[in-house]
Amino acid sequence: xxxxxxxxxxxxxxxxxxxxxxxxxxxxxxxxxxxxxxxxxxxxxxxxxxxxxxxxxxxxxxxxxxxxxxxxxxxxxxxxxxxxxxxxxxxxxxxxxxxxxxxxxxxxxxxxxxxxxxxxxxxxxxxxxxxxxxxxxxxxxxxxxxxxxxxxxxxxxxxxxxxxxxxxxxxxxxxxxxxxxxxxxxxxxxxxxxxxxxxxxxxxxxxxxxxxxxxxxxxxxxxxxxxxxxxxxxxxxxxxxxxxxxxxxxxxxxxxxxxxxxxxxxxxxxxxxxxxxxxxxxxxxxxxxxxxxxxxxxxxxxxxxxxxxxxxxxxxxxxxxxxxxxxxxxxxxxxxxxxxxxxxxxxxxxxxxxxxxxxxxxxxxxxxxxxxxxxxxxxxxxxxxxxxxxxxxxxxxxxxxxxxxxxxxxxxxxxxxxxxxxxxxxxxxxxxxxxxxxxxxxxxxxxxxxxxxxxxxxxxxxxxxxxxxxxxxxxxxxxxxxxxxxxxxxxxxxxxxxxxxxxxxxxxxxxxxxxxxxxxxxxxxxxxxxxxxxxxxxxxxxxxxxxxxxxxxxxxxxxxxxxxxxxxxxxxxxxxxxxxxxxxxxxxxxxxxxxxxxxxxxxxxxxxxxxxxxxxxxxxxxxxxxxxxxxxxxxxxxxxxxxxxxxxxxxxxxxxxxxxxxxxxxxxxxxxxxxxxxxxxxxxxxxxxxxxxxxxxxxxxxxxxxxxxxxxxxxxxxxxxxxxxxxxxx
Amino acid sequence: xxxxxxxxxxxxxxxxxxxxxxxxxxxxxxxxxxxxxxxxxxxxxxxxxxxxxxxxxxxxxxxxxxxxxxxxxxxxxxxxxxxxxxxxxxxxxxxxxxxxxxxxxxxxxxxxxxxxxxxxxxxxxxxxxxxxxxxxxxxxxxxxxxxxxxxxxxxxxxxxxx
Numbered sequence: 001x002x003x004x005x006x007x008x009x010x011x012x013x014x015x016x017x018x019x020x021x022x023x024x025x026x027x028x029x030x031x032x033x034x035x036x037x038x039x040x041x042x043x044x045x046x047x048x049x050x051x052x053x054x055x056x057x058x059x060x061x062x063x064x065x066x067x068x069x070x071x072x073x074x075x076x077x078x079x080x081x082x083x084x085x086x087x088x089x090x091x092x093x094x095x096x097x098x099x100x101x102x103x104x105x106x107x108x109x110x111x112x113x114x115x116x117x118x119x120x121x122x123x124x125x126x127x128x129x130x131x132x133x134x135x136x137x138x139x140x141x142x143x144x145x146x147x148x149x150x151x152x153x154x155x156x157x158x159x160x161x162x163x164x165x166x167x168x169x170x171x172x173x174x175x176x177x178x179x180x181x182x183x184x185x186x187x188x189x190x191x192x193x194x195x196x197x198x199x200x201x202x203x204x205x206x207x208x209x210x211x212x213x214x215x216x217x218x219x220x221x222x223x224x225x226x227x228x229x230x231x232x233x234x235x236x237x238x239x240x241x242x243x244x245x246x247x248x249x250x251x252x253x254x255x256x257x258x259x260x261x262x263x264x265x266x267x268x269x270x271x272x273x274x275x276x277x278x279x280x281x282x283x284x285x286x287x288x289x290x291x292x293x294x295x296x297x298x299x300x301x302x303x304x305x306x307x308x309x310x311x312x313x314x315x316x317x318x319x320x321x322x323x324x325x326x327x328x329x330x331x332x333x334x335x336x337x338x339x340x341x342x343x344x345x346x347x348x349x350x351x352x353x354x355x356x357x358x359x360x361x362x363x364x365x366x367x368x369x370x371x372x373x374x375x376x377x378x379x380x381x382x383x384x385x386x387x388x389x390x391x392x393x394x395x396x397x398x399x400x401x402x403x404x405x406x407x408x409x410x411x412x413x414x415x416x417x418x419x420x421x422x423x424x425x426x427x428x429x430x431x432x433x434x435x436x437x438x439x440x441x442x443x444x445x446x447x448x449x450x451x452x453x454x455x456x457x458x459x460x461x462x463x464x465x466x467x468x469x470x471x472x473x474x475x476x477x478x479x480x481x482x483x484x485x486x487x488x489x490x491x492x493x494x495x496x497x498x499x500x501x502x503x504x505x506x507x508x509x510x511x512x513x514x515x516x517x518x519x520x521x522x523x524x525x526x527x528x529x530x531x532x533x534x535x536x537x538x539x540x541x542x543x544x545x546x547x548x549x550x551x552x553x554x555x556x557x558x559x560x561x562x563x564x565x566x567x568x569x570x571x572x573x574x575x576x577x578x579x580x581x582x583x584x585x586x587x588x589x590x591x592x593x594x595x596x597x598x599x600x601x602x603x604x605x606x607x608x609x610x611x612x613x614x615x616x617x618x619x620x621x622x623x624x625x626x627x628x629x630x631x632x633x634x635x636x637x638x639x640x641x642x643x644x645x646x647x648x649x650x651x652x653x654x655x656x657x658x659x660x661x662x663x664x665x666x667x668x669x670x671x672x673x674x675x676x677x678x679x680x681x682x683x684x685x686x687x688x689x690x691x692x693x694x695x696x697x698x699x700x701x702x703x704x705x706x707x708x709x710x711x712x713x714x715x716x717x718x719x720x721x722x723x724x725x726x727x728x729x730x
Numbered sequence: 731x732x733x734x735x736x737x738x739x740x741x742x743x744x745x746x747x748x749x750x751x752x753x754x755x756x757x758x759x760x761x762x763x764x765x766x767x768x769x770x771x772x773x774x775x776x777x778x779x780x781x782x783x784x785x786x787x788x789x790x791x792x793x794x795x796x797x798x799x800x801x802x803x804x805x806x807x808x809x810x811x812x813x814x815x816x817x818x819x820x821x822x823x824x825x826x827x828x829x830x831x832x833x834x835x836x837x838x839x840x841x842x843x844x845x846x847x848x849x850x851x852x853x854x855x856x857x858x859x860x861x862x863x864x865x866x867x868x869x870x871x872x873x874x875x876x877x878x879x880x881x882x883x884x885x886x887x888x889x890x891x892x
Contacts, residue, residue: 008841014841051844058747058843060759080878087847094752117874128750152870156855163856167872189861196858229740239863248819248862284787291814326777331813362776 006048011055012629027061038069044072047084054088067099074106082110082118086125093129104134111141116150123156127163135164140173146178151187157180158193162200172204180215183222188239188246193325195252197644202259219258220267224274227253231278242286254278254295261303268304279312290320290328294335299340312522314339314346321353326362333357333368340375351376355385358392358417366392367400382415386425402436409441419452423459427476431466434473442478449483450588459494460487464504467512472521478529481516484509485533486587488540506541510534514551518608524560531555531563535570539585549574654679731857732816733791734761734806735837735850742766745801745839746846750857769795769802779813796820800836819862823853826864830871848874 010030017023034049050069057063070092073085093100095466103125110122123145126138142164145157151657161175179201182194202216230245230253239246261268278296283289293316300313320332333354340347354376357369370392379387386408393404408429426445429437449459463480471477484491491504516522516530531552552574555567573581650657658674673688737746744762753761768780772795780793794816795804804818807813824834826849831838839846852867853860861867 007844011841055843057755058744061745062755079874083874083878086842087844087851091866096752115877117877124851124855127858128754156859159855159858159860162858188863189866192862193860241822241862246862248815248859251815253863255812287814288818291812291818295812295815326775327779327817330777334813361773362782364777364779367781577783639755661767 006045007051007055010052014059024061027059029058029063031056031063035065038065046076047081050084050088054084054091057091063092067097071099071102071106074103074110079115079118081136082121086121089125090128094129095134100129100131100134104137107134108138108141111138111145116153119145119153120156123153123160127156127160130160130167132162132167135171136165137163139168139174142252143174143178146175146182151185151190154182154185155187155189155193158190158197162193162197165197165200165204170205172201173207176201180219183219183226185239188249192249192252195223195256197248199252199256199259202256216260217264218268220257220270223257223260224255224270227257227274227278231281242288243283244286244288244292245294247288250278251295254292254299258299258302261299263304265304271299271303272306272309275305276309276312279309279316284319287325287327290323294320294331298335298338301335301343310343311346314343315358318350318353321350326360326365329357330362330365330368333365333372337372337375340372341476344376347372348376348378349380351385355388358388363397363400365397370400370404370407372395374411377411377415379415379417382411382417383421386412390425390432391430393429398436401433402438405433405437409437409444413444419448420455420458422448422451423455423462427462427466429478430473430476431470434476437475442475445475445479449479450486456487456497457490457493459483460491461496461499461502463504464491464512465507467516471516471519474523474526477516477522477526481513481526481529481533484513485529485536488533488537492541506543509537509541510547510551513537517555524562526568527560527563531566531570535573536585538574539582731810732805732807732854732859733857734804734861735760735854736765736802736806737846738762738802738804739800739836740770740802742770746843746850748847748850748854750854751811756806761824765793765804765806766802768793769804778817781844794820798824806884815859819853819859822864823850826853826867829864829868855862 010686013026013030014023017026030052037045037049046069050066050073053063053066053069054444066088070085070088071576074089075080076082076085089100089103093103094695107122107126110118113119113122123142126134126142130138136158142157142160145153146161148157150152156301158179161179165172165175167432175197179194179197182190183198185191198216198219218477227250230250236245239245239249244250257267257271261271275296276556279300282292282296284293287358297316300309305313317332317336320328321336323329323332336347336350336354351373354369357365358373360366360369364453373385373389377389380493389404389408389411393408396404411424412422412425416425423445426441426448430445451454452459460483463476463483466476467480467484488509490496492506513530513534517534519525522530534548534551538545549571552567553572555563558564558567572583577584646658646660648658654677656676656678658676660672660674731750733749733751735746735748735750736744738740742763747758747762749758772780774797778795780795790808790811791806791855792809793804793806794813795802797803797819803824805816805820807816826883827839827846829833830845830849831842849867849871853862861870
């Protein structure tokens, strides 16, 4: 039949080669022979040679020298040679090769050939590798073939048209009339092609002509008619697959109906009956039935169907979830994922089954279950879901870990019932899957810990214990170092209400930090954290400063430039600026900024805002754009435990400014600035300016109630500012 | 759209590779190797859908496969194809091969690659499903083979005449 014998001999020879090297030798000899034969002008076995070459190509060896031979064979009058030539063209040529342009003419001639099999070869090749130019050239021919008499050719032309439209969307207009008329065919293959073509056309950019010709809303009754015919008709042996009549066509039509009914009330109404019929009548014991049901469910959920139908659809999906066949469960979860946004409550009903699927052995099912579980987390079920998710995290396959970790973090951030729970959860994730978490986790966690001021003691104890056990997980070590640096005094105090008290000595803490610094497992960033923490401890613990100084000075000659810079600066702090050390390494105030601002802040987290001298003025004018005013309104406010004391911020030339903060409500903070004049004369042109950063919203400011600061005994009227507390989600 | 159809055996040797989008030869071989790695790790009773191949296209693409004796039949599809439908298509393909070759086995696929290509060309064209009726496919393939045979016969007889 086909050029098999010499091909089979070669295949046998290749298979008998015992080693890779031998096989390469055989193939090289064969290729050389083939090349020699290509150079000869005419021989009877041309197709054999090309077939051999294609086999060699499949095994992975270079075969580009066969491209011109393909072009020659396509132009040959003999069918067997054309067949192999076209096969070679599909495998070896593509739009980037110059040779592909040469076959355009041959394809054009073959499309008008008298033999329908030659036409079909040409159509097949064009659909497989036709470039945009080839498609443009040959589109009129294909349109003509769409109206041919043979259904064999019509169905092939329809799919070829799909490829053309994919490459050159503007040509959709050309095919629209023929496509529309094909819907009235009887042959299932042609119908199938027509439905696919119309589906493709409906996703093209819509010109008015295209819309008019396609007349999509009126296609709906036609399609419904065809579907009814398939569903209701009796047994038809040629299209039957396990009891369902042409399920492939049914699925295609359902898909097209979905596209047509998507935002269209009228079409959706027309389809309701049919969809209900299909949903109830289809036999779901075999895979085929399930395929049709699945498609029906997707269509019902996507169009504007009535609520009874939607309930039916979700119930079918629920049944799928309980099916013993894993394939069915997989696709049920895939479709539930699509509707979890819109029909959340309906999906919640099946939460138990979905969570059970997390424990399935199949990796694909696990992946789907993870996605769906994360989407189903809500405020009411957060505790139980998190338990399951954390269990999953400890035993899940490595490629799902980072997705699971970031999903857990998002869920915890949105629905955490308490801060302590939140911190516990994050710690748990860091200890189980620490290396797979995202980079922003560390700053996020630090912000969280800082804000949970009651839990500082508890947090630092837990982190210290985790650090002592294991220093390989970088995010955990970074956060632990930072915490120990900030709240080292709480750690050393030893008492903690929330956990068991553990005696920790200063040497233990410094030992732990030094281990992190010296370990080869620590990344440079982690070392930076540890060094800064060691430095901060110099203000938290009063003795052992010498040990800290020595640690820091060692790193002054470290090879890592970042560490070296830090160490040198800290050394300088010890030597020349010791008086500023305490101020610089003070504990951070509660932070209310957004994450992106936080990253900037952490860049200089050990430098606390310094009281900067007020822009000076003469005795006559005093403008009060105090640097402290700026800093306070920047959203940082003192730890809200006790009412903040009145602070004298400026005293010069007889003008004294004092400020006091007063938290009146949860969303507002009042800063009172009191200006007093201690000189003997009056001051005039007293202006008040306040500069505020963008994070503060809606500052209400009552301007200074007088322009003159008079010399009085009684305290002058004060200026009030109101600034809302900036929330961390502003 | 179907991106690629691959048949390989339990050791990863390709028996048929058809790509409906263009890749370089090296990439094609890499795809075959990567698919084999992903598919061979799967247990017998897990589901037939796989995600996660990096090379062939990223998040939209799935691998749908079936394992018959010594061969894996893998279809790489995007989200516009129904997964269960493709599973059925693989079944129809294998049944067609069985009818054409009479109790098809791996050796048949090895020695008659071109025939398998011809059968496949009647089922899937340009990445889209063309025909799913087994009898229709077989009758078309038979007609084409008959045409080829008659040509060879004529050619041989003209040669003898010289």
